[in-house]
Amino acid sequence: MTTTDADPNEETPTQPAIAPMSSQWHWHPDLPVKYSPYWNWPPKFGALGKWIWTNWLLSDRSIFLLLAFVVAFWMQPVGPEQANLDFGWMALVFIRNWIFLLIVAGGLHHWFYGIDGQGKLLKYDPRPYMKRKNALFKFGYQTWDNIYYSMVFGATSISIFECILRLAYANDFVGTLSFGAHPIWFVLLFPLLALWQSFHFYAVHLFLHQPFIYKHVHSVHHRNVNTGPWSGMSMHPAESLGYTSAVLVLLILPSHPVHMLFLAYWLMIGAASSHSGYEAIWSKDRQALLVGAFFHQLHHRYYECNYGNAEMPWDKWFGTYHDGSDDATKRTRDRKREMHARGRYANPN
Numbered sequence: 001m002t003t004t005d006a007d008p009n010e011e012t013p014t015q016p017a018i019a020p021m022s023s024q025w026h027w028h029p030d031l032p033v034k035y036s037p038y039w040n041w042p043p044k045f046g047a048l049g050k051w052i053w054t055n056w057l058l059s060d061r062s063i064f065l066l067l068a069f070v071v072a073f074w075m076q077p078v079g080p081e082q083a084n085l086d087f088g089w090m091a092l093v094f095i096r097n098w099i100f101l102l103i104v105a106g107g108l109h110h111w112f113y114g115i116d117g118q119g120k121l122l123k124y125d126p127r128p129y130m131k132r133k134n135a136l137f138k139f140g141y142q143t144w145d146n147i148y149y150s151m152v153f154g155a156t157s158i159s160i161f162e163c164i165l166r167l168a169y170a171n172d173f174v175g176t177l178s179f180g181a182h183p184i185w186f187v188l189l190f191p192l193l194a195l196w197q198s199f200h201f202y203a204v205h206l207f208l209h210q211p212f213i214y215k216h217v218h219s220v221h222h223r224n225v226n227t228g229p230w231s232g233m234s235m236h237p238a239e240s241l242g243y244t245s246a247v248l249v250l251l252i253l254p255s256h257p258v259h260m261l262f263l264a265y266w267l268m269i270g271a272a273s274s275h276s277g278y279e280a281i282w283s284k285d286r287q288a289l290l291v292g293a294f295f296h297q298l299h300h301r302y303y304e305c306n307y308g309n310a311e312m313p314w315d316k317w318f319g320t321y322h323d324g325s326d327d328a329t330k331r332t333r334d335r336k337r338e339m340h341a342r343g344r345y346a347n348p349n
């Protein structure tokens, strides 16, 4: 068993000796944990090219892109019928999002933890995913609890916002940007929305770690110390709405519905893949698809670090970056201890 941080709400924080990094993780990417190379100065074009290749073309985000195009141009394009609050088209939005999450989170869970598709290959946490009964979770099991929160609140929140945006496009409250008229903006908006989401996530997440909000809202998500695909969207309903509200930026930015769908899938399906607990799907002796986010896995282990993601260095700029090193673990624990001393964390109950 490895050294694991206790929940920050615990009354008496224990500070076990820090085991070396190598024994705390079963597998981790090269350290320090990297940010996207957009922020290097002078620019490193080789690193940029490699990042775009692996993160945009051989990772889960290629699936978000593909799905967004399929839905926006074929399955359910925005049309005049969506100018009204009509049950038919809105039901389709809800049902599709539930099905997408069920397929992706369910599929990943089945591969990693159901049939044990690749054993512990590229798995971050050495401990097994919790399949035992545990009273901490609704229905007594982490997976059933996580499915409940993800389907009832997570996918529902994103569907509510998708319906609002479809109404906005259909009623011309927001202009629809076409590739023909603005090809550069059309393409650039995809990575720009990823950067926007990084900022939005950092800001919302920092707020969620305020003691009162943490205790009543965010602790629902953090019961998952050892995460699985269903943990990603497993949130308190208030957090689900806050987290998925990132798509509302498109009420003020000229865009095409395909951009809205891309961001929606980034938020919903991306949460399932980034919490899968593995770096990548490994099949037929090679890495088939990058899915994990060690950056966020560190947040689930050490809590008071890495509130953002690897797209933008918000944590680095504001002093909460955990780069995966033993030093960073010590710094994070010191900060947490200080927070306890200042009574920042309210006791549970």
Ligand SMILES: [Zn+2]
Pocket: 205, 208, 209, 218, 222, 299
């Ligand atoms: Zn958190």
Ligand SMILES: [Zn+2]
Pocket: 221, 232, 275, 296, 300
């Ligand atoms: Zn998380």
